[in-house]
Amino acid sequence: MELEPTDEQKAIVDAIRDFAQNEVRPANRECEEAGVVSERIEKQLVEMGVAAPVAEQYGGQGTFDTMTSVLIAEELSWGDPGVAFSILGSGLAATIVDLAGTDAQKSELLPKFTEGARGSVALAERDAGADFTVLEARATKDEIHGLKYGVLHADSAAVRLVVTGGDDLGVWIVPEAEELSAQQEDKLGLRAASTFKVRFEGVKTERLGGSPDPAKVRLALLRAKLLNAGIAIGLGRAALEYASVYAQERTAFGRPIGAFQGISFKIADRAMDLETARLLAWKAAWAIDNDLNDAHELVMSACGHAAAAAVTTADDGVQILGGHGYMRDHPEELWYRDAMTLATFDSPSMIGDVFLSKTYEVAE
């Protein structure tokens, strides 16, 4: 067992961390209020090759393995979870095309990302968030029918993908000319990421990868899922760190409130939740990168744990700041909203658990 990231990963983490601290965190309210990531931040992340990782042969700066993408997600989300969700969720389309597309599709779609184009992946449904094996959207004769929630950039993406369920779990490419019936979601948190409810009624599309290959699609979607675990961990770390600073500065009854165990035990508990969530996410990333059989189970487990950790940590974050935590002068209330949105969006811990349990009989 080894828990030391590579030198390359460390360098990337350092770069993103600096950027998150100097550029993203100070702009968190600006992005939230505008409902989009500021142009300045988006442009820089595209230039850094982080927004949409594309292989060099398609004009990009190279792709990341799953482990690296999880490390990046944590750091960027520390800056702002909404920004991370918007940017990395957009780039996910590039990763999915890269993993499951034909050569022709890659040549056509991937170079768009290097020019700053956004991507969009329509995956979540009302009854199928984390569990993409029960998706109800269907493709018949290359036409898509279904209702999708939380579709990022449905109004602006140049590369739009739709995931459909059934026996042949598939990803489909919506032609750029196609007008979608999209309704912007006015939501609790992650407001810097503009998302839409999209109804597909016979939208004509083309299958990513040409012929059905559910195994390949599943792998690509697992990477998509795990990204949310990374975002949840970054959010939790931000909230816990902020509350820990506050607990040392704020005094009550003549002592810093962090000296009281009612506060310090919360900090210890949430630190354990985050540490365990991070290790589960790393293990899941390692399993994907090494093509292990239990990757699916590990991803669901990591997502469930990370989402729960983020929600609990953000809750305690507000609680530790007390009345101040409720005010917009501090970011805890932002993370409190973001955490629950992230959890319901895509990896509710409940669904993660139930789904996971379906694998135990065959897995063990």
Add this chain to the structure above:
Amino acid sequence: MIDFELHDTLKGIEAFVHQFAEQTLRPLAREADTNGKVDPKVIQMLGQIAGNRATIVPEERPDAGEERARLGNMLSMIGSEELAWGDAAMILNIPGPGLAGPSINAAGTPEQKKKFLHDVFTGEEPRFGALAVTEAQAGSDVSNVQTTATRDGDEWILNGTKVFCTNGARADVLVINATIDKSLGREGQKLFVVLKDTPGFRVGKIEKKLGLTASETAEIVLEDCRIPFDHILGGEDALKPKSGFKGTMKAFDASRPTVAAMAIGIGRAAYEYVRDWSAVEVPAHSRRRPFVEAKLAHMKRELDAARLVTRKAAWMADRRIPNSKEASMSKAYAPPAALRACIGAIEIMGPEGYSKEHLVEKWYRDIKVYDIFEGTGQINRVVISRNILGRLDELKPENNGS
């Protein structure tokens, strides 16, 4: 590179120990629990199978190669989980240095390690070690220990009463915490080695307990117990300021993840038992099925999480990275997770769950003490939060220590 694959050596040992746990320990678990002790013949057999030093960590062994030394703590995690999966109480009866091992290893001089570990635990015959720190009024607050060590020429004279000492009654080597000067508070705390049959050393009452009944917990009474001067762990250096108490704490950094690994073993035993039981007793069409599935998944997730943080603590120790925060995390996280697994197992099995026909009720009793001994969950939260407050970099993924 981040990699979760276990070293081949560890995999081999995991398989070997699991077989021992499954074939030798588990079948005897109920009987030992009911009798409240392990048959001496069984102890002898356990000793033979385990080479009389099952709980000794490899780096303590003179014949340990470099590779073994580098994997020492991890090996301890793997072995402890598997053994506790077999039976947590019986393994405390396997001859070996027990918790005296990590203490002597962390605080002792090379000569002391040789004299009190290698020369005693040769593997030729069953020998036991024990650690006596707790007193009736001093548990987590180790600094409140009242046992005294008074210097008299070339000797120390020990006086005091220790409680809750695992294997204290049969120990060949006992590590005892005592104060050389009460006015120094915790700085005055030092660790001493007392060997079996030393005059002035006596065993008091043997405790009756909720769980781990087959493990013997003794009271130790020291009345003008004289030991040689060089039995102070760390030797002369231990008398320098700020060395003794830290020695005790350092030993916890090694022992806490081991205790956490044992808790995971118990939790996993309960999880696997009820999972297999449910596969037969809760058919797919049963109305209870969704509840059972969700419960099982949650139990497994928490145990997996506990195992990862525990192994991280061991990984750090093997690389000599300070790990007091992670050691405490493993100890604070794993036992409650394992307890929830035991509770979940009883809930799923219903009236069958509390029946003595199954071991689940025993695991539920056994597991409780893991959140108490070697530092309660509460004191470990104190350690964790002290590591974070004032040192926020601790929350970043690469910062692994204090």
